[in-house]
Amino acid sequence: MKPNGSAWTGVSSPPCPLREGSPPGREGPFSDEVAQALAAEANLKTLATCHDPADRGLRDAWETIVVTGRRCSEVIKLRLDCLGRYGGLPMLWHDQTKVGNYDAAIRIPEQLHQRLEARQRKTLALFAARHNRPPTPEERVHLPLFPSNQRNSDSRRPLSYQWFHRGFKAWINDLDIGGWVPHQARHSLATSLLRAGASLTHIRRYLGQVSERMAEHYVNPRELHQTGEKSQVASSRRRPDALEG
Numbered sequence: 001m002k003p004n005g006s007a008w009t010g011v012s013s014p015p016c017p018l019r020e021g022s023p024p025g026r027e028g029p030f031s032d033e034v035a036q037a038l039a040a041e042a043n044l045k046t047l048a049t050c051h052d053p054a055d056r057g058l059r060d061a062w063e064t065i066v067v068t069g070r071r072c073s074e075v076i077k078l079r080l081d082c083l084g085r086y087g088g089l090p091m092l093w094h095d096q097t098k099v100g101n102y103d104a105a106i107r108i109p110e111q112l113h114q115r116l117e118a119r120q121r122k123t124l125a126l127f128a129a130r131h132n133r134p135p136t137p138e139e140r141v142h143l144p145l146f147p148s149n150q151r152n153s154d155s156r157r158p159l160s161y162q163w164f165h166r167g168f169k170a171w172i173n174d175l176d177i178g179g180w181v182p183h184q185a186r187h188s189l190a191t192s193l194l195r196a197g198a199s200l201t202h203i204r205r206y207l208g209q210v211s212e213r214m215a216e217h218y219v220n221p222r223e224l225h226q227t228g229e230k231s232q233v234a235s236s237r238r239r240p241d242a243l244e245g
Contacts, residue, residue: 029188034177038066043175050174051167056159057146058167060119065182067112069189069207070094072165072182077158080123080143083116092116096208104208119145127155 030038037043044059052058064075074094082093086105090113095102123145127135135143135155144158151157168182186207193203 028184029191030180030184034180035188037175037177038180043171046174047167047171051171054149055122056149056163057119057122058164060115061146061159061164062168062182063115064092064112066185066189068092068106068108069186071096071098071186071208073097073161074208076146076161076164078145080120080140080145082145083113083120099208101208106206116145123147130155 029035044063047062048055048059061072061075064070064078065072068075074096077097078092078094084091084093084105086107090108090110091105092108092113093103093105096104123143124134126147127139127143139155142156144156146159147155148157148159148163165182172178172180190203190207193206194200198206
């Protein structure tokens with residue numbers, strides 16, 4: 001999903017009016033029209049300026065969720081030193097606490113890497129303004145990329161999911177595109193990966209899931225049929241752990 005000026009891939013950019021009607025539900029990927037609206041640069045600027053006037057990182061977190069397919073909680077709880085390079089390639093380190101994977105690394109686009117580097121500088125500036133000094137190496141290890149501005153005297157407390165969801169929901173309401181939720185970005189990326197030829201095994205590994213059944217839950221069943229990927233859910237009874245991850 002790549003609108004002008006953002007790090008998204010696979011969705012066109014112009015902000016456009018959407019057809020009237022309700023979304024198909026809170027499961028599954030964004031529709032093409034909704035994806036275009038959520039990727040439009042003008043709308044992303046509105047997200048930042050109108051719904052995050054203190055610049056705590058609402059847009060940065062949202063673009064990271066969309067581009068990487070990480071869970072919202074994984075992005076909001078990113079550590080300050082979450083960026084690096086491996087063989088010159090930009091990487092993002094994060095904890096997949098839901099499935100017990102820690103310090104997992106994925107490759108990210110250069111544009112997103114630069115956006116998050118700018119966020120690092122803003123976070124360090126906030127620390128310096130609050131404490132009148134830069135963080136020590138020991139303090140830096142514990143700093144979040146997106147620090148909360150409430151009850152956070154040591155600057156170690158990250159923004160809450162409630163804060164993120166509140167801003168995102170207000171933005172969605174302003175766009176008047178229906179009742180979509182951030183987690184559907186994860187579904188959208190899974191479907192895009194399937195369309196690009198990735199197997200359910202690769203999708204599971206990339207998204208940090210515990211089973212291919214969970215990966216299958218994230219993609220549109222029609223996409224599975226069109227790509228010829230075998231449905232494991234259809235061929236076996238679902239167990240209680242099938243939707244974990």
